[in-house]
Amino acid sequence: MLLKTFGWSFAVTAGGLALAGVLWGWKGLAIVGILSILEISLSFDNAVINAGILRKMNAFWQKIFLTIGILIAVFGMRLVFPILIVTITAKMGPIEAIDLAINDKEQYEHLVTAAHPSIAAFGGMFLLMIFLDFIFEERDIKWLAWIERPLAKLGKLETLSIVVALGALLFTASTFAEDVAHGGGDKSATVLLSGVAGLLTYLVVGGISGYFEGKLEEEDEAEEESGEDGAEAAKKPGGPTVVGLAGKAAFFLFLYLEVIDASFSFDGVIGAFAITNDIFEMALGLGIGAMYIRSLTVFLVNKGTLDDYVYLEHGAHYAIGSLAVLLLVTIKYEINEVITGGLGVALIGLSYWSSVVRNRREAAANSGKEVSSGV
Template sequence: MTVRVFGASFVVTILALIAAYLYAGMSGLAICAILAILEISLSFDNAVINATVLERMSPFWQRIFLTVGILIAVFGMRLLFPLAIVWATAGLNPVQAMDLALNPPANDAPAFPDGSPSYETLLTDAHPQIAAFGGMFLIMLFLDFVLTSKNLTWISPIEDPLSKVGRLPNVPTVIALGALIIAVQFAEPGDTTTVLTAGILGLLTYLVVNGLTGFMESEEPGSGEPGSDEAGSARPGGPTKATQAVGKAGFFLFLYLEVLDASFSFDGVIGAFAITSDPILIALGLGFIGAMFVRSITIYLVRAGTLSEYRYLEHGAHWAIGALATIMLVSIHVEVPELITGLIGVAFIGAATVSSIWANRRDARSDDQPNSDEQSGSDRSDVGTAP
């Protein structure tokens, strides 16, 4: 199964590295490899969350995610998204934006006679708005998870009280808006309005897409009681795991997954400009290699049943999302190194994996103990009745 799931990713990696070498020589190949490694290492929490959504989709919509979805991730988010920001912020047409990206001015000098700044500068200047949008979307995802009552908890001293708070109506939205208001206070004076607008749009996007997804899933024949999983825990907008979303529900779940994937990639795309401003190398490293491997990991987690085997993995991924959302809101005013972002995510995922292994071993010992006691009792009985 491993070869079948990751085979295409390895082929794409080889082709992308060859393309990077032909495009920019050994330096281009090295930059492409570095970007790919960073994207893969920092996106494991993305893959885990994607897997929790993907397992709720029908095989048809899973294939759409792996085909159309990869095109959106590669060309939409890693290539067209940065260019679209330049089009919007600098008033350049697409040809000028691409020329500015491929031919950056020396020493960040103005690229055009009218004083337009460099491609990298334009993207960096747009970071507060991007961080506000992505941060609000992700913090809503985190809050909807930790504020929902669940039969299974990981960090129980924290999650149990939070689930009680979550019984109050609209608590996730209230907390998210409070976080946005605090973040806006630290934004640059000229960015206050745009940051606030971007954050509200991120919040509305989550509410609309998640709400439509939940509604469509509840309308599916045989979907059962909406908002619950097999264990009986409430999952916002989710059907029982025994059913999979098809039709309109599958489409909105696909749309939700794409927006979620885009929110994860915002920070990575902007952070890539600390290494290179070349959009071709960014598309090859982050898109073709990184996005392909994230999708392969997602499929592997679903098909191997990893989420069921490692019971706390989903919890760890959501806590990593909460940390990432907080970092994105903080980065509106303070620059946060990518290394810190990645290490926090890895720490939560690693801790959740270790906790799952310990829990599995504890359960295995508990299952074996009665058998041992029964066997011992049987032996004692045999001894007592021997002539």
């Protein structure tokens, strides 16, 4: 099970480290290894969130996530995205941007770093919406009930998450964006525009995927109400409860997953410049880390971990909320990646331990009931 799930990750790691050693020597090998660990630590919560979405999809789309999705994650976000940012912000051609990345690494790093306010605003707003829609939703299982219960009641007000997110964006633009740490000057207009773009992206992609998902669920319920036996209906091809979502619903969920991955990767790409400004070392190191995150996502789905440890999704969403806030704060202030990654790991660790305690408590309670009934 472990080798089957992580086999490709192990192979990519061995090949990637060997390539780094050949191309850049021991120093390059160390840099690629450090970047891999950085990516895994920063994106562990991403794997939990992805698993919650991926388990809704059928086997075909899960394979697409591991193949096409990893190509987008590695080459798209870790290699092409920084070059695209330089192309847009510096208003130069892609060939010129690639030449700059290879031959003038310091200037390339400067241009990518200068684009940080717009990147952070887009990613921060997208992730903030994920967190707000989760925390404002009424759900049976609550982790921090003293927070989640009153917020779920407030969440009955429609569009509340949008209002809160826009309020956070306005606050960010009027405070953190007035004198930014990266690039200098007033970036209020840039932050507002990028933040609204992140919000719209969430609403469009998430809304469309939710629409198709809901439509499939309605069709499934209609089939059951028409007189089919529930167990037989679940076995039908395309039944979303067993084989998972397919078609348009799965496609838009796949897009949603890719945007989530992109938002998580922003801080990793920017933080990688603290270790190296070589675009190929960066892509290789972060790409290896991204492979493990993908494999971990599939492992969580196959093992049913989210069903066994019910607070993990809560912890991951709290980690998303904290990352969103930190991204917005980094528009003005430098925040070490250790803090960003460590906070997410800590929240997921706490939610995992809470799940273990809950499972033990329920097991003890059920054992007591069995003893009582036996007497």
